[in-house]
Amino acid sequence: MICKPYWGRNKVSATKTTILLLLSVVFFFGLAVETASAQKRFSRNFDASRNVRLTLTNRSGTVIVEGWNRNQINITASMESPTANIQPEEINGTIYVNLIRDNQGRGEVGNVNFQIRVPFNAMVDIETKIGNLSVSNVSGGLVRAHISLEGDITLTNIGASSVAAENVTGDIFFDGEIQDGGNYRFSSMKGNINIRIPFNSSFKLVATAPSTRDISLGSFTNTSLNYVGDGRRVIGRFGEGSATLSVTNQRGSIAFIRR
Amino acid sequence: MDSDLEETKASEVRAHLAVCMDCAAVCEDFAAIVDASHLDETADLLPPNSQALWCRINNLIESEIRPEAPAVEPPKRRLWQLSFSQMAAGFVGIAVISSLLTIVGIKNYTQPAADDFTTRSASTQTTFEKIAGKLGLMETPQQARERRIRQQQAAIAYWNDRVQSRREQWDKNMRDAFDRNLSTIDQAVNEYTLILQKDPQDDLSGEMLDSAMTEKMNLLREFSDL
Numbered sequence: 001m002i003c004k005p006y007w008g009r010n011k012v013s014a015t016k017t018t019i020l021l022l023l024s025v026v027f028f029f030g031l032a033v034e035t036a037s038a039q040k041r042f043s044r045n046f047d048a049s050r051n052v053r054l055t056l057t058n059r060s061g062t063v064i065v066e067g068w069n070r071n072q073i074n075i076t077a078s079m080e081s082p083t084a085n086i087q088p089e090e091i092n093g094t095i096y097v098n099l100i101r102d103n104q105g106r107g108e109v110g111n112v113n114f115q116i117r118v119p120f121n122a123m124v125d126i127e128t129k130i131g132n133l134s135v136s137n138v139s140g141g142l143v144r145a146h147i148s149l150e151g152d153i154t155l156t157n158i159g160a161s162s163v164a165a166e167n168v169t170g171d172i173f174f175d176g177e178i179q180d181g182g183n184y185r186f187s188s189m190k191g192n193i194n195i196r197i198p199f200n201s202s203f204k205l206v207a208t209a210p211s212t213r214d215i216s217l218g219s220f221t222n223t224s225l226n227y228v229g230d231g232r233r234v235i236g237r238f239g240e241g242s243a244t245l246s247v248t249n250q251r252g253s254i255a256f257i258r259r
Numbered sequence: 260m261d262s263d264l265e266e267t268k269a270s271e272v273r274a275h276l277a278v279c280m281d282c283a284a285v286c287e288d289f290a291a292i293v294d295a296s297h298l299d300e301t302a303d304l305l306p307p308n309s310q311a312l313w314c315r316i317n318n319l320i321e322s323e324i325r326p327e328a329p330a331v332e333p334p335k336r337r338l339w340q341l342s343f344s345q346m347a348a349g350f351v352g353i354a355v356i357s358s359l360l361t362i363v364g365i366k367n368y369t370q371p372a373a374d375d376f377t378t379r380s381a382s383t384q385t386t387f388e389k390i391a392g393k394l395g396l397m398e399t400p401q402q403a404r405e406r407r408i409r410q411q412q413a414a415i416a417y418w419n420d421r422v423q424s425r426r427e428q429w430d431k432n433m434r435d436a437f438d439r440n441l442s443t444i445d446q447a448v449n450e451y452t453l454i455l456q457k458d459p460q461d462d463l464s465g466e467m468l469d470s471a472m473t474e475k476m477n478l479l480r481e482f483s484d485l
Contacts (some may be wrong), residue, residue: 060432063306107428107429107430129482169440189440189443189471208463208467246441250447250470251443251446251447251470
């Protein structure tokens with residue numbers, strides 16, 4: 001029986017381990033480089049007037065819009081491969097970002113995830129085909145979030161007098177003030193719609209959930225709000241009925257939460 | 260006159276005329292007539308336009324000759340000959356029909372066709388609308404809904420054709436998401452259609468069906484040029 005010296009076996013094993021470690025390092029660096037090359041970034045700033053409006057049309061990806069205390073709009077985007085073209089433009093105080101127009105005729109375009117900061121009093125109009133939309137800390141005249149297919153819409157700390165949120169599949173959450181004389185519209189085909197508003201709000205309500213009949217008024221239950229159509233719709237007034245609130249969920253639930 | 264009498268007779272006549280004023284006047288008249296008849300030129304006696312004068316005289320004469328009266332025909336019976344009460348009833352009828360037509364015209368003009376069955380649902384119909392609907396003068400909410408659905412189906416078919424020609428250019432994720440969500444909308448459409456087949460008076464389901472169809476149409480249109 002021939003036996004190798006102990007120290008010799010250890011040396012071979014150490015060499016193998018070193019090689020494996022080196023290969024692992026090379027592999028992970030390679031992956032990181034590949035990822036870095038697939039993810040491109042876009043960033044641009046625009047000086048904003050007092051009543052600036054942002055109009056963004058995405059194709060697929062997440063859009064996050066936040067209000068900040070600066071008269072400036074900052075747009076940052078991370079783009080997955082195949083990289084989309086982004087050509088924002090400013091026309092008469094409105095910032096337009098339209099990825100459908102900028103990538104017309106291109107078959108496949110990777111997700112584009114936006115992180116945008118706007119002045120508190122900006123008007124925000126965003127839409128996408130697929131992906132989540134989120135808007136927070138905005139009190140301008142308008143907040144509109146539209147998802148053509150699927151994705152969640154989250155509107156937090158909103159003080160706009162005109163708000164619209166609509167998707168086909170996905171949840172909608174609104175947290176904000178109901179302004180007197182304002183107009184608020186939430187519409188989904190399949191998902192849950194949750195409205196979180198102050199108890200001193202004043203609005204006329206039409207809430208319809210025909211399939212589930214799941215309409216929860218919570219603290220807002222009163223004698224002026226009535227269930228009609230075998231519980232498929234709630235119609236009536238809360239407070240003075242100053243604002244107009246329309247909520248439709250074809251195959252999901254509607255809930256009101258006290259803020 | 261004209262020396263027709265013998266001298267003795269003539270002397271007696273002259274003597275008489277000298278003392279009798281009446282006979283003297285008659286004699287002077289005769290003498291004037293006889294003198295005028297002896298004049299050669301008669302132009303002074305003719306009127307300025309004797310031809311026109313005769314024409315006027317002829318006309319007067321002819322007008323005084325009455326034409327022969329035509330044979331009197333028995334009076335015909337007029338079809339529209341109505342009594343006072345019949346005429347009054349006719350006027351009232353015309354006024355009512357005119358008012359109805361005006362109201363229908365105004366309603367058709369002021370109400371957009373797209374909203375007619377939601378704004379004129381069975382529960383919100385006036386008595387007049389219900390009667391007009393039964394008489395066929397006005398669309399019932401069900402008829403309006405069916406017409407609206409046919410229009411939407413035609414639009415959906417058009418946009419769907421365009422989408423089918425474009426969808427091969429989308430990536431797989433987009434195609435799958437599109438099909439999933441279109442299926443969700445179709446489920447809602449089928450659900451409301453079934454409910455309406457059982458209860459055509461269910462206005463809420465009619466409204467929701469319209470909403471779902473509109474959503475489907477908008478989705479197809481939006482993706483037709485992607």
